[in-house]
Amino acid sequence: MNALHCLLCGAPVRTPREHVLPSWFFKRFAGQGPFTVLVNSVPVPYASGAVERPQLPRLMLPVCGQESSIGLKCNDWLNTTFEQPAKIPVRTLLDELRPLSGRGVLTFARWAVKTLLFSAHPQALYAEPPRRSRQQWDFPDSWLPSLRDTGEFPADLSLWMTVFDPDGSDTDGEFAPDDQLLLPHVQHPDGGGPGQATHLGFGLPNGRAVQLQLVSHPHTDICHPFEDSGLAVRLWPTPPDGLDIRAISLLGPAAGRQFTRTFIRGGAHISLESGQRWLPEGLVHPRVRVRFP
Template sequence: MSALHCLLCGAPVRTPREHVLPSWFFKRFAGQGPFTVLVNGVPAPYASGAVERAQLPRLMLPVCGQESSAGLKCNDWLNTTFEQPAKIPVRTLLGELRPLSGWEVFTFARWAVKTLLLSAHPQAAYAEPPQRSRQPWDFPDSWLPSLRDTGEMPSDLSLWMTVCDPDASDRDGEPGPDDQLLLPHVHHPAGGGPGQATHLGFGLPNGRVAQLQLLSHPHTDISHPFEDAGLAARLWPTPPDELDIRGIRPLSPATGRQFTRTFIRGGPHISLDGGQRRLPEGLVHPRVRVRLP
């Protein structure tokens, strides 16, 4: 097994110790099992062959903490910077279904961006892994160290939230836009890469599911068709003044799946390198605009 290093400061670590979702978050699900991991609607078995667990599976990452004398205790920094400030806003919004405002919205949105970023990292692994394939992002090595150094999120990230009602029929649920946006791969001296999206869903006390979608879109401006249709709330990079999860119109399961498939990788390669611009005709969808230098 190759040596592990902290994703934020590079110090050696013995085992993956950082929970992508904190222990306090899992307490809200105590006694609610058994839990099943679904992949494309199909239960994913564990190595033992079982498909159910009494506890939710925990996604882990190599991040240094108290046990690492060479590190910067990045586990503690994540807890202080993101987890502890977000406790009350997360519980208020996802646990009590009460609205957030001002600082609470910002804190929740920043916590959600951090959580989706870590969940999409190539080294993220379940402590008790179900047998499923993961398709992590092409994660730039500089993102997390820069976050640790500056406290600033990587640029060109956007976060949306919508709500899905598993009991809604496809006829009764709110119809969604059928737009699918092909994301370009942008080359730029200051850094670029492929546009790509990742998702997490959180069960709500009323049986619905809050769906969060994080998109990386280097050097491009994105207009989300679900946001334009009033079916999703944009939480990052500019959080709204207020966030009421009860005010987001619920989607049917089919439309919820459509939401997760809005963005498609594999668009054209675009070079923005100081004059040598390759901008093919019919470059991108009208909702995806490349920012010229």
């Protein structure tokens, strides 16, 4: 077995121990089982062949904690920095369906970016039975150590949120399946890589669901077509002043599925010089934001 090392500080660790979603979050689903894990739309079975389980499986990552004598106790740092501050905002927004404002929005957005970023890591592993996550990114080695050192997320990450009704009806004017945007692969002296997207969905007490979508777009400025049409809220890198889940336009099931497929990896390969950013019309001021064609 290959040795495991903490993704944030590099210290050796015995087992993947960091929960991508914290234990307090899983209490939302108490008594709602049985659950089935799907990987690429295929149920993941136990060794016995059974696919249903009484509890949701935990998605784990190798991160050092109290047992490490040479690590930085990064598990504790994640808990203090992201998980504990997010408890009240997450419960307020997702369980009580009450609005957030100011610092509460920022705290929720930072927790959501962290959670989706970790869920897309190639070492993310479902604890039982052992299976890789189905959403994996090309993950630069510097991203998580830099997060540990500075508390700042990698540049050019954007997070959007929308709400959909899985039992609702689709209406005219919602997005068709071909409304998709290709994310380019950028080569840049200061780091680049492929554009890529990942998502997580959470059920709400009223039977509806929240979809969170995180997009990495190195040295590229993007807009989301759902945001352009008032159907999604951008939470990162600039969180709104207020966030009311009841005020977000409700999507039908087809549009909800399409939201998760908006961004497609595999666009053009772009080579940039230092200080340049790519836009469809050419290289312009870095604050200019345009939509992909």
